Amino acid sequence: MSEAVLSPAQLSARHLTRHFTTRVPGRFLTAKRVVRAVDDVSLDLFEGRVTAVVGESGSGKSVLARMLARIVTPTSGELVLEGSPIPVRSKRTLDYAAKVQLVLQDPYASINPVHRIRHSLERPLLIHGANKGEVETLAKAALSRVSLDPPERFVDRYPHELSGGQLQRVSIARALCVKPDVLLADEPISMLDVSVRLGILNLLRGLCDDERLAILYITHDIASARYIADETIVMYAGQIVERSRGTALVDEPTHPYTQLLISSVPDPSDPTSQDPQKREHATFEVANVGCRFAPRCPFAMDVCRTDDPPDFIVGEDHTSHCWLHASEPEAAVEVAPPKRRREGEPTKA
Amino acid sequence: MSADTFDIQAVSPMREGPAERKGNAVANVERSEFVLEVNNFSVDYGVGENMVRAVNDVTLHLRRSKVLGVAGESGSGKSTLVYAMTRLLRAPGVISGGSVTLNFTSRDDEKEFTTLNLVTASEKELRKIRWSHVSIVLQSALSALNPVLRVGREFDEVLKTHRPDMSKAQRRARAVELLTMVGLNDDRLARYPHELSGGQRQRIMIALALALDPDLVIMDEPTTALDVVTQREIISELHDLRSRFGFALIFITHDLSLLVELADEIVVMYAGEIVERAGASELYEAPRHPYTLGLLNSFPPLHGPRRELSGIPGSPPDLSDLPAGCNFYPRCPFAMSRCENEAPALTAIENSDRSVACWLHSSDSSVPVPVELSRTVNPARNPVTTLKERP
Numbered sequence: 001m002s003e004a005v006l007s008p009a010q011l012s013a014r015h016l017t018r019h020f021t022t023r024v025p026g027r028f029l030t031a032k033r034v035v036r037a038v039d040d041v042s043l044d045l046f047e048g049r050v051t052a053v054v055g056e057s058g059s060g061k062s063v064l065a066r067m068l069a070r071i072v073t074p075t076s077g078e079l080v081l082e083g084s085p086i087p088v089r090s091k092r093t094l095d096y097a098a099k100v101q102l103v104l105q106d107p108y109a110s111i112n113p114v115h116r117i118r119h120s121l122e123r124p125l126l127i128h129g130a131n132k133g134e135v136e137t138l139a140k141a142a143l144s145r146v147s148l149d150p151p152e153r154f155v156d157r158y159p160h161e162l163s164g165g166q167l168q169r170v171s172i173a174r175a176l177c178v179k180p181d182v183l184l185a186d187e188p189i190s191m192l193d194v195s196v197r198l199g200i201l202n203l204l205r206g207l208c209d210d211e212r213l214a215i216l217y218i219t220h221d222i223a224s225a226r227y228i229a230d231e232t233i234v235m236y237a238g239q240i241v242e243r244s245r246g247t248a249l250v251d252e253p254t255h256p257y258t259q260l261l262i263s264s265v266p267d268p269s270d271p272t273s274q275d276p277q278k279r280e281h282a283t284f285e286v287a288n289v290g291c292r293f294a295p296r297c298p299f300a301m302d303v304c305r306t307d308d309p310p311d312f313i314v315g316e317d318h319t320s321h322c323w324l325h326a327s328e329p330e331a332a333v334e335v336a337p338p339k340r341r342r343e344g345e346p347t348k349a
Numbered sequence: 350m351s352a353d354t355f356d357i358q359a360v361s362p363m364r365e366g367p368a369e370r371k372g373n374a375v376a377n378v379e380r381s382e383f384v385l386e387v388n389n390f391s392v393d394y395g396v397g398e399n400m401v402r403a404v405n406d407v408t409l410h411l412r413r414s415k416v417l418g419v420a421g422e423s424g425s426g427k428s429t430l431v432y433a434m435t436r437l438l439r440a441p442g443v444i445s446g447g448s449v450t451l452n453f454t455s456r457d458d459e460k461e462f463t464t465l466n467l468v469t470a471s472e473k474e475l476r477k478i479r480w481s482h483v484s485i486v487l488q489s490a491l492s493a494l495n496p497v498l499r500v501g502r503e504f505d506e507v508l509k510t511h512r513p514d515m516s517k518a519q520r521r522a523r524a525v526e527l528l529t530m531v532g533l534n535d536d537r538l539a540r541y542p543h544e545l546s547g548g549q550r551q552r553i554m555i556a557l558a559l560a561l562d563p564d565l566v567i568m569d570e571p572t573t574a575l576d577v578v579t580q581r582e583i584i585s586e587l588h589d590l591r592s593r594f595g596f597a598l599i600f601i602t603h604d605l606s607l608l609v610e611l612a613d614e615i616v617v618m619y620a621g622e623i624v625e626r627a628g629a630s631e632l633y634e635a636p637r638h639p640y641t642l643g644l645l646n647s648f649p650p651l652h653g654p655r656r657e658l659s660g661i662p663g664s665p666p667d668l669s670d671l672p673a674g675c676n677f678y679p680r681c682p683f684a685m686s687r688c689e690n691e692a693p694a695l696t697a698i699e700n701s702d703r704s705v706a707c708w709l710h711s712s713d714s715s716v717p718v719p720v721e722l723s724r725t726v727n728p729a730r731n732p733v734t735t736l737k738e739r740p
Contacts, residue, residue, distance in 0.1 A: 056576040056577075056578065057547075057576055163664040163665055164423075165664060165665075166664060193422040193423055193603070193665050194422055194603050194604075194605075194644060194647050194648075195422055195643060195644060195647055195660055195661035195665065196660065196661070196664065196665070197647060197660065198647050198649070198658050198659065198660030199660050199662075201649075202657065202658075202659075202660075220576060220577065221577075222577075222651070223648065223649045223650065223651050224649050226649060226651065226655070227649035227655065227658070247655065250651060251652075260578055261577060261578060262651065263581075264577040264578045264580065264581035265577055265651060266580075266581075266584075266604065266606040266607040266609070266610050267606060267651055268606050268609040268610055268630075268633050269650070269652070
């Protein structure tokens with residue numbers, strides 16, 4: 001959708017990792033278990049591009065968004081904002097918050113129900129140093145940007161007077177108030193009515209095209225990712241298993257997990273989506289050694305149970321974290337973090 | 350799908366023989382081909398000035414062993430409809446009209462067909478049919494299961510209450526059998542709900558619903574909170590179970606594409622009313638109501654070129670402030686002047702077994718039907734295959 005010469009990334013994540021330690025009570029001793037919620041994830045968000053992260057619940061996609069917003073501190077890895085590294089261990093600064101904004105899943109829960117919409121929009125403006133005199137104009141301008149017209153009709157309403165779709169627009173307007181460069185949207189449509197979802201997706205796409213925002217769109221719905229994304233990333237158990245530019249990943253999935261995900265989507269126009277042999281039983285086991293998907297993978301080989309695969313190139317701007325692609329002649333080379341790959345890449349959408 | 354499957358004109362056959370009245374239940378009647386008949390059913394929230402009509406004049410008939418899909422957005426009245434139908438609706442919900450008739454074979458005497466009007470049935474009568482003949486699976490399995498009881502206790506209590514003659518060992522055996530049916534290992538019986546994943550909990554709910562071999566199972570968004578992969582597994586599990594036990598199913602969801610795969614017949618609800626009723630593949634291939642068309646176009650496709658979709662403009666309706674005419678009028682791309690003031694009724698479309706509530710399809714309409722809403726089903730290229738076809 002967007003055709004652009006790539007400028008340097010607005011926000012980059014390098015080897016971002018977050019482990020949570022949980023305690024498992026045993027008979028005599030309490031054992032510690034480490035949950036690798038996000039493991040060595042690198043990605044770049046460019047201006048004027050939508051990057052979609054697709055995964056099931058528990059795949060670590062929300063933790064990733066929260067690390068990018070610096071609400072959750074990474075265990076290791078680094079963030080680079082507009083070329084300058086961010087000390088991730090320190091507290092989030094106001095400046096960072098002004099550049100990177102997060103929109104949450106549930107608009108009913110993320111907007112204060114006891115205040116008018118005006119309050120929710122003016123408060124971030126005041127915190128970020130706007131003049132008292134101009135906040136009202138800016139708040140109204142933000143509402144217009146998300147197509148809540150006329151803004152006068154909405155500023156003095158309470159959240160319960162608006163529908164879910166309108167509230168999610170308010171939530172996006174609130175994020176836009178402080179003029180961020182990067183918008184992180186964590187499942188922005190999953191709580192909304194079917195008929196208004198497309199409106200929000202089109203709004204995000206428009207913000208990206210017209211205002212050159214860098215958008216991270218997190219979802220469990222791979223069809224919606226295909227609809228708006230310029231780059232799609234599939235996560236499984238904290239790792240990126242497949243990524244591609246454009247729609248290649250959905251049209252020709254190469255990782256068995258992506259294939260499973262796509263074949264599971266109800267799709268009346270595709271008779272093979274109802275193939276009964278696909279109902280193998282899900283194990284929720286995540287392997288500690290080797291490929292994490294191996295216990296569920298129909299193609300698992302010996303090497304999958306012992307060694308974690310690297311990212312193999314399977315097509316133009318398309319990598320797959322799977323040993324199945326090791327034998328392909330041009331793919332035998334291990335691909336290092338995506339940044340290296342990006343430098344020489346042709347600019348094509 | 351054969352044409353006679355959805356013949357709604359045929360209301361239940363005339364009953365003969367010495368019918369016998371037991372309270373609200375009429376026993377020993379002719380076996381009806383419908384398991385559930387809902388006629389002109391309306392439900393309100395509140396009374397007096399602040400009354401809001403959540404379900405308005407709904408009529409549907411469900412045949413034995415068939416799947417009826419109910420699609421609609423939040424606030425369309427789909428959940429209220431089934432809660433009221435099964436008399437689970439709590440105040441301020443009030444059933445304000447209509448009847449709901451359940452036709453079933455009484456357990457006391459295997460050969461005795463009974464029909465019961467659920468709207469007027471007493472608590473005692475309802476207690477007899479609940480779970481044994483009608484069971485329900487709710488959206489949130491975590492809140493439907495008691496968090497301080499092991500899963501096995503839930504099975505035990507149901508069987509103990511409804512089958513007092515079963516021994517403890519028999520109850521346990523039945524619980525294991527039910528778990529195996531839904532693809533779970535019997536060690537799950539000793540687990541607490543929080544130890545299970547969302548998909549496993551929903552399987553437990555389905556197993557519980559089937560515990561007493563009901564005639565009708567109602568599922569209210571059973572897979573909405575689940576991942577697509579788990580959803581796919583549960584749907585195929587459900588398909589298997591239905592072909593083995595032949596229960597009728599009412600499946601409520603907002604996901605129209607899921608319904609097209611699962612259901613025999615689909616009703617689409619908007620603002621408390623049925624706006625379209627058709628066989629699943631007809632509805633998918635040739636929608637007749639602008640709202641159905643909008644819903645179908647609201648799901649981005651997985652194939653084909655990427656193009657901008659528009660969804661449905663505007664906001665979902667506010668039930669306390671509905672338009673004078675057609676409820677969908679303010680959002681409808683094909684709205685005419687007539688739609689503003691006159692509400693269309695659900696009418697059968699000529700030469701078909703489907704019906705729609707839209708002036709565009711009225712026989713005295715002067716406006717030609719838009720091409721999007723007049724597509725025909727091409728039987729040669731019917732993409733909806735046979736997940737629901739049973740031997």
